[in-house]
Amino acid sequence: MYEDYTPSPLTTWTQRVVSHLERDPEAIALVEATTEGARTWTRARFSSMVAGSVDLLRAESSVSGCSVPALLTTRPTSVALLVAGALADRPLAPLAPRMTEPELLACLTRMPGDVLLAEPAYADLAARLGAEVRRRVVVVDREPAGDHPLEPGTDSDRVALTMHTSGTTGLPKRVDVREFPLGRRADVNGYLLDLHPADRMVATSLFHHVGGLGNIAVALGNGASLAVFPSFSVDAWRALEAVRPTHCVTIPTVFEMLLAEDALASASLRVLGYGASPIHPDTMRRVQEVMPHVDFVNLFGQTEGSPVSVLTAADHRLAAGERPDLLRSVGRAAPGTELRLESPDEDGVGEVWARSLHSFVVDEQGWQRTGDLARIDEDGYVFLVGRRGDKIIRGGENVYPIEVEQVLLTHPAVREVAVVGVPDQRLGETVTAFLVAAGASPDPAELRAYARARLAGFKVPVAWEFVEALPRNPNGKVLRRELTARAAQAGL
Numbered sequence: 001m002y003e004d005y006t007p008s009p010l011t012t013w014t015q016r017v018v019s020h021l022e023r024d025p026e027a028i029a030l031v032e033a034t035t036e037g038a039r040t041w042t043r044a045r046f047s048s049m050v051a052g053s054v055d056l057l058r059a060e061s062s063v064s065g066c067s068v069p070a071l072l073t074t075r076p077t078s079v080a081l082l083v084a085g086a087l088a089d090r091p092l093a094p095l096a097p098r099m100t101e102p103e104l105l106a107c108l109t110r111m112p113g114d115v116l117l118a119e120p121a122y123a124d125l126a127a128r129l130g131a132e133v134r135r136r137v138v139v140v141d142r143e144p145a146g147d148h149p150l151e152p153g154t155d156s157d158r159v160a161l162t163m164h165t166s167g168t169t170g171l172p173k174r175v176d177v178r179e180f181p182l183g184r185r186a187d188v189n190g191y192l193l194d195l196h197p198a199d200r201m202v203a204t205s206l207f208h209h210v211g212g213l214g215n216i217a218v219a220l221g222n223g224a225s226l227a228v229f230p231s232f233s234v235d236a237w238r239a240l241e242a243v244r245p246t247h248c249v250t251i252p253t254v255f256e257m258l259l260a261e262d263a264l265a266s267a268s269l270r271v272l273g274y275g276a277s278p279i280h281p282d283t284m285r286r287v288q289e290v291m292p293h294v295d296f297v298n299l300f301g302q303t304e305g306s307p308v309s310v311l312t313a314a315d316h317r318l319a320a321g322e323r324p325d326l327l328r329s330v331g332r333a334a335p336g337t338e339l340r341l342e343s344p345d346e347d348g349v350g351e352v353w354a355r356s357l358h359s360f361v362v363d364e365q366g367w368q369r370t371g372d373l374a375r376i377d378e379d380g381y382v383f384l385v386g387r388r389g390d391k392i393i394r395g396g397e398n399v400y401p402i403e404v405e406q407v408l409l410t411h412p413a414v415r416e417v418a419v420v421g422v423p424d425q426r427l428g429e430t431v432t433a434f435l436v437a438a439g440a441s442p443d444p445a446e447l448r449a450y451a452r453a454r455l456a457g458f459k460v461p462v463a464w465e466f467v468e469a470l471p472r473n474p475n476g477k478v479l480r481r482e483l484t485a486r487a488a489q490a491g492l
Contacts, residue, residue, distance in 0.1 A: 002335040008187050012179035013160050013221055014086050014152035016186060020197060020223030021047050021150065030076045031200070031227040031243050035235040038227075038243050041076055049077065052144025053084030060138045061115045067093040067162040067176070069108055069135075070117035071126055074207040074228040077143055079216060081117070086160040086179070087150060093162035094208035097122050099172075101129065107164060107172060108133045156180035163213055165303045175303050177360050185214070185306065185358040186221025188335050192297055192310055193271050195247055197223035202240060202248040204232050210303045211275065215249045234261045241266060249273035249299070252280070255287055265290050271313075273297045275306075280409050281327050288320060300330035300382070305359030305368045307334040308352065309382045328406055332380040334358075340367075341376060345398060348375050349385055373400060390480060392421030392429050397458045399431055401480075404461065407454045408433065413442035418470050418478045419461065422487045432487045433461035434470060441466045463487065 010016045021029065025044035032039045041049070061068055068090050072078040078094070085092035095107055108116070108129060116135040118126035123139045130137040153160075160179045164172035195201060201219040203226065205211030219226040227245055229236050237258060245268055252274055258264035264287065272287070272294050284296070295313035299306060311319075311331030319326040333339045336357055341350030352370045359368040371388045385400030392399040401419040408417045416436035421429035433447075444464040451460045465487070471479045 001332065002191075005188075005191050005335045007184065007336075011156050011183060012153050012158075013182040013186060013217065014083070014179060015154070016183055016221040016223075017083055018087075018150045018152040020220070021050075023197075023223070027197075028200070028225045028243075030079060031225060031240070032076055033202075033227055033229050033236045033240045034231075035233060035239070038239045040243065046076070046080065047150060048145045048147065049080040049143055050083045050087070050150060051146030051148050053077075053080045053146075054088045054148075054150075055146050056138075056140070056144050057081070057084055057088045057090045060136075061090045061113065063113055064089045065159075066113040067091050067111050067159065068113060068115060068117060069093045069095055069111055071095055071097045071122040072117065072119050072140075072207055073097075073121075073230050074203070074212055074216075075119070075230050076228070077140060078119075078207055079220075079226065079228065080144065081140070082161060082213070082216065083220065086153060086158075089153075089158065091159045091161045091176075092117075093164075093174075094213065095164065096206065096208045097125065101125070103172070104129055105132055107174070108135070110174060111162075153179055156183075161213060161217070163210055163303050164208070175360055181305070181358050181360055182217055183221060184336075184356075186218045188307065188358050189215075189218040189299070190222035191335060192299065192307065192312070193218075193247055193249070193273055194295070195219070195222045195224050195271075199224040199246040199270075200227060200243060201225070202227040202245045202250075204229060204248070204250040204254050210301075210306065211249070211251065214306060218249075234258060234263045238263055241268070244268035247271045247273070249275075251275065252283060255279070255283055259283070259286055259290070269294055271295045271297060273299055275299045275301065279327065281324070282412075284316075284319075284327055288316075298331055299334075300384075301334075302368075302370055302372075304361035304370075305354065305356065308337060308354045308356075308368070308370060309339065310334045326381065329381040329383050330374075331382065339376065339380075339382070341374065342369070347398065349373050349398070349400065351388055352382065352384075390420075392419075392431055394421070394424075394429050394431060394458050395427040397456075399429075399459050404431065404433070404451070404455065404459055407451055408435070408447065411442070411447065411450050413438050413440075414447075416470055418480060418483055420480050420484045420487060422463070422484060430463070431459065431461045432463040432465065432483075434465050434467055434483050434487075436469060437466055465490075 029043040029046035030041040126137045203215040296316040298311035301307040309331045338355040344350035404419045415438040424430045471482045
């Protein structure tokens with residue numbers, strides 16, 4: 001399937017980044033998009049900023065090899081600190097400023113070290129956190145600058161950066177990302193996105209999230225110039241048209257936002273990658289109508305390793321024709337990836353395990369245990385049905401939330417939906433649906449009949465709750481545990 005994929009001979013991520021920065025110093029490395037317009041940084045200026053950031057990290061953090069936590073948004077200075085952290089052996093560990101203080105403290109207490117970075121907007125928050133964990137706070141309030149050469153790391157096992165998972169089932173878990181798998185991830189994603197040094201990639205996700213950090217690392221590792229948003233908005237997106245972006249990797253909710261404002265169309269965009277959540281079939285149809293010349297790629301993965309599987313541009317073209325069902329899939333195994341279903345049940349549903357050289361967290365045999373439940377069809381396409389802990393057992397029958405949600409999302413009156421199990425004395429659990437309506441709230445009886453025509457009776461929700469919005473964590477993932485608690489309290 002990927003016969004033309006040949007991995008790069010460069011083994012570490014920083015080798016890839018520095019090798020590109022050393023070529024054509026006047027080429028654009030970074031673009032910052034705001035409502036006032038777009039500002040650019042050349043490779044020479046960005047390299048100076050990285051060198052200055054290396055000096056800053058070595059001066060402020062006395063502990064080599066320890067991650068440096070940081071409260072930062074997606075700005076050029078933050079990107080420079082990210083590269084510098086890998087070069088200085090003080091890997092950056094961005095944290096979500098929108099997390100609660102107890103959540104942030106839980107992350108900080110699990111990381112050794114002596115310093116906490118912050119941009120000026122979060123200086124007060126950083127001061128409170130620093131006092132609690134006895135860390136010195138360094139506010140980065142200007143663009144660092146240095147003039148020494150950048151020396152890439154050659155130790156493939158050294159930590160390049162630290163991420164944290166979304167915390168949808170508890171506190172965020174720390175993920176140390178090492179040089180070799182990060183370099184291979186950049187290589188694999190560059191191939192799948194057809195990304196080259198002459199291209200310009202837009203990253204819309206938050207800096208601390210894998211959708212932000214991960215895609216920033218991909219762009220830098222392939223020598224493409226990178227367009228970032230300190231704060232994403234429709235006006236900031238429109239400002240990018242002047243610098244002619246060729247690639248964008250984002251989430252389906254951004255598609256919806258831009259479509260609503262008639263702002264998605266771009267003459268220069270060539271590839272749109274997306275992930276993090278399923279895309280509504282109507283949304284994909286509308287996006288394809290607005291930009292028929294664009295190739296779409298669905299990259300499925302996790303903080304612990306991505307991509308696990310990919311729905312390629314060719315798959316999307318097939319979905320637009322004779323295989324519309326493929327939009328419910330997250331595609332087939334990514335290049336260099338072996339997939340298996342662990343302990344499949346009688347319905348053929350098991351936990352997805354992946355083994356590849358671009359996974360960050362693996363067991364002794366090299367398997368990344370995703371926690372995602374899925375079926376894999378005879379052609380190798382993966383169809384997710386839920387998280388391992390989300391499975392609902394109703395009267396001895398297994399109900400997988402994503403399967404029910406995907407059906408309900410095809411109803412024109414439903415904009416968003418989350419399905420959860422609620423404890424029940426007789427059945428063990430019953431199925432409850434929380435919905436955000438696309439307009440006026442539809443009659444639950446209509447939704448029940450719609451679902452029953454497409455699902456077995458035991459999978460159809462028995463309770464329907466309409467809400468203004470679904471509860472989400474700072475990374476945008478639905479907090480099912482909150483919905484379960486709400487349903488139990490309400491006696492649904």
